[in-house]
Amino acid sequence: MNQSNKAVFFDRDGTLIKEAHYLSKLEQIELFAQTASSLWRLKEAGYKLVMITNQSGVARGYFTEAFVLEAFEEINRQLGPAAMDRMEYCPHHLQGLPPLNIDCDCRKPKPSMILKAAQALGLDLSSSFMVGDKRCDIELGYNAGVTPFLVTTGYGLKELDGLKADYPKLQVFANLAQMADHILAQAPGFG
Numbered sequence: 635m636n637q638s639n640k641a642v643f644f645d646r647d648g649t650l651i652k653e654a655h656y657l658s659k660l661e662q663i664e665l666f667a668q669t670a671s672s673l674w675r676l677k678e679a680g681y682k683l684v685m686i687t688n689q690s691g692v693a694r695g696y697f698t699e700a701f702v703l704e705a706f707e708e709i710n711r712q713l714g715p716a717a718m719d720r721m722e723y724c725p726h727h728l729q730g731l732p733p734l735n736i737d738c739d740c741r742k743p744k745p746s747m748i749l750k751a752a753q754a755l756g757l758d759l760s761s762s763f764m765v766g767d768k769r770c771d772i773e774l775g776y777n778a779g780v781t782p783f784l785v786t787t788g789y790g791l792k793e794l795d796g797l798k799a800d801y802p803k804l805q806v807f808a809n810l811a812q813m814a815d816h817i818l819a820q821a822p823g824f825g
């Protein structure tokens with residue numbers, strides 16, 4: 635199997651960067667201490683890195699789609715050589731403003747953002763992972779056929795008990811470094 639077809643999908647807020655309620659300024663973007671080194675190690679091991687994010691703040695009128703793109707560029711700038719390959723975002727919300735107040739098929743935990751990225755990058759989802767700090771991230775993983783991991787950064791600690799009750803086999807990590815250690819221990823080396 636071509637290992638470059640593997641990916642790790644990442645939630646944004648509370649997973650890659652510190653949670654900032656409806657982040658709307660580039661100055662609010664702050665990577666966790668482990669983010670860049672963890673992504674770099676995964677990238678070196680042949681994983682594609684893809685950000686998957688619900689951004690209902692667009693539908694709610696808090697910020698624009700252009701800002702969501704700018705924020706991704708800023709995160710990648712801060713990541714430097716560990717920059718991600720792609721982002722998919724959902725700007726919709728039923729309680730938002732038209733035309734974005736639709737019952738879309740992309741909002742997590744629906745799987746279409748992962749399926750779209752997989753098609754664009756030619757990914758093998760059965761050997762890929764989805765990491766996030768909320769129930770919607772975990773259920774997205776299951777819905778898309780990738781292995782989900784919970785990190786206890788962001789809202790992860792709050793979500794932990796309920797998720798473990800519903801998904802006893804769910805694997806939980808304190809941060810992205812421990813999550814990366816686990817992935818890389820499963821498949822040491824590359825090629």
Ligand SMILES: [Mg+2]
Pocket residue numbers: 645646647648649766767768788
């Ligand atoms: Mg999150």
